[in-house]
Amino acid sequence: MFTPVPASPALSTAAPFRPAAEPPEERLVVPPAPAPVRRTAVPWIAALAPVAAALGMWAMTGAPMALWFAALGPLIVAGTLLDGRRVTRREQRTVTAERERARGRIEAEIARRHERERGVLCSRHPGLLGYLARPQEIWRPVPGREGTLVVGHGVVPSSTRVDSDDDDLGRALQALAGNLTDAPVVVPMAAGVAVVGPVVPATAVARALVLQLCASLPPGRLQVRGAPGGGEWADRVPHDAAAPVICHLDPRAAAGRAPGDAAVLAIPPDAVPPPHCAAVLTLTGVDSARLEYAGAGADVRVEALGHAQAERIADALAARAAAVRAPETLPAEVDLGALGEDHAAGGLRVRIGHDGAAAVGIDLVEDGPHAVVTGMTGAGKSELLITWIARLCAARSTRDVVFLLADFKGGTAFDALAGLPHVTGVLTDLDGAGAERALRSLRAEIRHRESVISAAGARDIDDPRVDMPRLVIVVDELAALLEGHRDLAAVFGDVGARGRALGMHLILGTQRATGVIREALMANCPLRIGLRVTDPADSRYALGTDAAAALPGDAAGRGLALIRRAADDAPALARIARTRVADIDRIRTARAGEPVPRAPWQPALPAHIPLEDLTEGARTTEPLIGLADDPEQQRRVAVRLRDRDPGLLVVGGPGSGKSTLLATIAAQLDPASVRRLPSDPEVLWDRLCELTARSAPEGTVVVLDDLDVALAGFPPDYAAAAAAMLEHLCRTGRGRGLRVVASTGRVGGPSARIAELLPRRAVLRTSSRLDHVAAGADPARFDAEAPAGRAQLDGRTVQIGHTAVPTLLPPPGAPTWRAASDVVGLIVRAGSGTRRLRGALEGAGMIVCDIADDPDALLRRSETPDAPFAVVGEPEQWQRNWRLLQAVRARGELLLDASCLLEYRVLTGDRTPPPYCAPGLGRAWLLRDGEPPVRVVLPGQEPRLRARAA
Known part of the structure; x- marks a missing residue:
């Protein structure tokens, strides 16, 4: 029965257990304690002076009141004593508070130094758990580590020192600083350790100590002999060859061991510890023990190890040793031709390397169906993939296997393989959109293969009735691919789950598998190939x-690979063959006559598609816009402007193809149904007014290029009115059988409200990602380098049909005004144009009067004109001669200069904007009673306009 030994505190003589550490840091100093309180002396002289003075005054004056001064003596004594006591107490409180603050700082500094010291000791003497947590420390030579054995963790003397007075605080801080808790307790390896306790826990602790030695010293430096309890774990460690140091596990052999050899023995509790073991570890609990060594004792926390755990650790050490030793037996380099010919009978077995005795082959079908290849940069991962692909292409026809290669570590790794007939395409990270599009096509490839297998009445691709090659998808640097295309993880997961039956295989290359390949996908990749990695966790995963992680990282280690199949107990080491350009050229020549395989995805859209290649030239009410890319269905779909659509908004930057898209739509419509709205503001205004006032025939398509530019050409009032008319057309168009097709550089400002009424949008290349997103397109599909005519429409990528943009004739100008009445009123602003206007009117035989003349005479003349005459004045003058204004409007013509837009409403009383007039072109509005305003050109302005045009 296991009777725990009572634990006792660590002895002050625990120095033999403490490992060597860094030089001690500067001593910590505690402020001195407050000085003891000294008794304040009585000021007798100061007390007697007032008494003597009072007696002298009484003697001289004889006044009894003088004797009252004698009372000042006792008062001075009392005040002095009280003040001295107050000052002393204040000084003591100050010193005490300073010591308390210093105590907190020193305790925090002690904890910091202890933590650092503990970390240094644990790093230098890891113990078994330390080696398992940091496998890179295994067999690593560290000064001070060799020849020691960590028997547990406990209290050891610390190098931290505190200088203080001999008081309670000083002694407490010195005790706190001098003892380092939870630190490794070490003894010399050659001392020998006897673990005393019940058989099971004592044997478990002994296992941990022996494996700690095996992790500290490599094979060739340590040999393990005999296993307590007859366990097989000691036979699995690689420390079985002769070595300078021997660790004995058998008590009889340990009694005669040579100096310098180690001994770890499990001793029953009723037996006497052997005298040749200087360190005795007596178990006091499941994980606690009492260590006796060199005349001192200490309580320690020990490590214990089960039999199965010991076997797994022994196997890991054996694999590590094999990886370290094996390169010496492998050839330094293997040529592709030295592997011999592969037979094409069944599966996808090829030889890719050599293990020193024979060529090493793998079968992606039998050992797979999927594989993972890990290796750091420079380990030879790309060379392995190239060799594997080249060997398959050399041994198999395009009827048997085809490849889709994805290089996401620079775009050049698979260039040499691109010319092989088996390779259906090479995707790179340099073409992100094309790579994503092709990989999304894999879903369609899955459906295609399912349909082929189902049509043949078979269950999987192995059925002889299925005539379809296997598809091998090779990815170099999976982490980079998934980082740019996260949704592809689900695609690979789908291929991983169903690939065996469909004949789809994954070869996933990555620098590290941990955190990159999900466990579900990893479970479907039983074929694992590992080159040199830096993190042991990646190797274990x-x-x-x-x-x-133990493979050499120098040039000699390049191309060394550990291959593990599902049936293998441990990975086997091989040197991967190197493939040269001449080898690939020979394979290309030998397979030149192979049938061209079907590509697993639809090729990318061309950058230019002539409209005549898409249509037969017939007129239609549903014009073709272009071809849409549908990679998930492996097809291209024609996209049209449908009759039920309210219209189409085209968004794009300069040179993106906006005008071409509008021309493509208009070219397929009946010319009589197309209403082009020109960019000229005056004509655009007239056309909008016409379309708003009159119902256009059913099937009319209104085409407006550069909507934002057209609205920006108007002043604010006209821009708002023009936008309102366009909104009206868009709202009522569907009910009237009218569609609006407009283009704009960006969605914003006045065009934003119109864009809301045209939900169907073709977004071409925009100036920025912000404009792309504002247009309602997917941010992930923004491409600043997209070719002209490449649009995002209905969630798909579309290449519009190209046709020549027609050259529009300049719109006809406004007519020059000619007098049609004997009475004319002209409202113009004073300036040089007024003089030319007067000269033109007088040249036409009219009498020109100034409104500043006698208003009554002008009014009478306007009522009974004896000859054609015109009255010219500024807006303010006409406002003051309201009767004359009304008389001219009633009997003749009124011309209002377009520069007087602000006064138009006041002078005419018309709230509706008149026809838009471009500024600086001599435009005016002609007003006749009962008729709407008409845009005309004032006489005398033609020479100036011709000069401006020149």
């Missing part, structure tokens, strides 16, 4: 051992 991929291969089940740390062996890949």
Whole structure:
């Protein structure tokens, strides 16, 4: 029965257990304690002076009141004593508070130094758990580590020192600083350790101590002999060859061991510890023990290890040793031709390397169906993939296997393989959109293969009735691919789950598998190949051992690979063959006559599609816009402007193809149904007014290019009115059988409200991602380098049909005004144009009067004109001669200069904007009673306009 030994505190003589540490830091100093309170002396002289003075005054004056001064003596004594006591107490409180603050600082500094010291000791003497947590420390030579054995963790003397007075605080801080808790307790390896306790826990602790030695010293430096309890774990460690140091596990052999050899023995509790073991570790609990060594004792926390755990650690050490030793037996380099010919009978077995005795082959069908290849930069991962692909292409026809290669580590790794007939395409990270599009096509490829297998009445691709090659998808640097295209993780997961039956295989290359390949996908990749990695966790995740982290990292280690199949107990090391350009050229020549395989995805859209290649030239009410890319269905779809659509908004930057798209739509419509709205503001205004006032025939398509530019050409009032008319057309167009097709550089400002009424949008290349998103397109599909005519429409990528943009004739100008009445009123602003206007009127035989003349005479003349005459004045003058204004409007013509827009409403009383007039072109509005205003050109302005045009 296991009777725990009572634990006792660590002895002050624990120095033999403490490992060597860094030189001690500067001593910590505690402020001195407050000085003891001294008794304040009585000021007798100061007390007697008032008494003597009072007696002298009484003697001289004889006044009894003088004797009252004698009372000042006792008062001075009392005040002095009280003040001295107050000052002393204040000084003591100050010193005490300073010591308390210093105590907190020193305790925090002690904790910091202890933590650092503990970390240094644990790093230098890891113990078994330390080696398992940091496998890179295994067999690593560290000064002070060799020849020691960590028997547990406990209290050891610390190098931290505190200088203080001999008081309670000083002694407490010195005790706190001098003892380092939870630190490794070490003894010399050659001392020998006897673990005393019940058989099961004592044997478990002994296992941990022996494996700690095996992790500290490599094979060739340490040999393990005999296992307590007859366990097989000691036979699995690689420390079985002769070595300078021997660790004995058998008590009889340990009694005669040579100096310098170690001994770890499990001793029953009723037996006497052997005298040749200087360190005795007596178990006091499941994980606690009492260590007796060199005449001192200490309580320690020990490590214990189960039998199965010991076997797994022994296997890992054996694999690590094999990885370290094996390169010496492998050839330094293997040529592709030295592997011999592969037979094409069934599966996809090829030889890719050599293990020193024979060529090493793998079968992606039998050992797979999927594979993971891990390796750091420079380890030879790309060379392995190239060799694997080249060997398959050399041994198999395009009827048997085809490849889709994805290089996401620079875009050049698979260039040499691109010319092989088996390779249906090489995707790179340099073409992000094309790579995403092709990889999304894999879903369609899955459906295609399912339909082929189902049509043949078969269950999987192995059925002889299925005539379809296997598709191998090779990815170099999976982490980079998934980082740019996260949704592809689900696609690979789908291929991983169903690939065996469909004949789809994944070869995933990555620098590290941990955190990159999900466990569900990893479970479907039983074929694992590991080259050199830096993190043992990556090696364990991929291969089940740390062996890949132990491969040499120099030039000689390039091309060394650990291959583990599903049926293998441990990975096997091989040197991967190197493929040269001449080898690929020979394969290309030998396979030149192979049938061209079907591509697993539809090729990318061309950058230019002539409209005549898409249509037969017939007129239609549903014009073709272009071809849409549908990679998930492996097809291209024609996209049209449908009759039920309210219209189409085209958004794009300069040179993106906006005008071409509008021309493509208009070219397929009946010319009589197309209403082009020109960019000229005056004509655009007239056309909008016409379309708003009159109902256009059913099937009319209104085409407006550069909507934002057209609205920006108007002043604010006219821009708002023009936008309102366009909104009206868009709202009522569907009910009237009218569609609006407009283009704009961006969605914003006045065009934003119109854009809301045209939900169907074709977004071409925009000036910025912000404009792309504002147009309602997917941010992930923004491409600043997209070719002209490449649009995002209905969630798909579309290449519009190209046709020549027609050259529009300049719109006809406004007519020059000619008098049609004997009475004319002209409202113009004073300036040089007024003089030319007067000269033109007088040249036409009219009498020109100034409104500043006698208003009554002008009014009478306007009522009974004896000859054609015109009255010219500024807006303010006409406002003051209201009767004359009304008389001219009633009997003749009134011309209002377009520069007087602000006064138009006041002078005419018309709230509706008149026809828009471009500024600086001599425009005016002609007003006749009962008729709407008409845009005309004032006489005398033609020479000036011709000069401006020149």
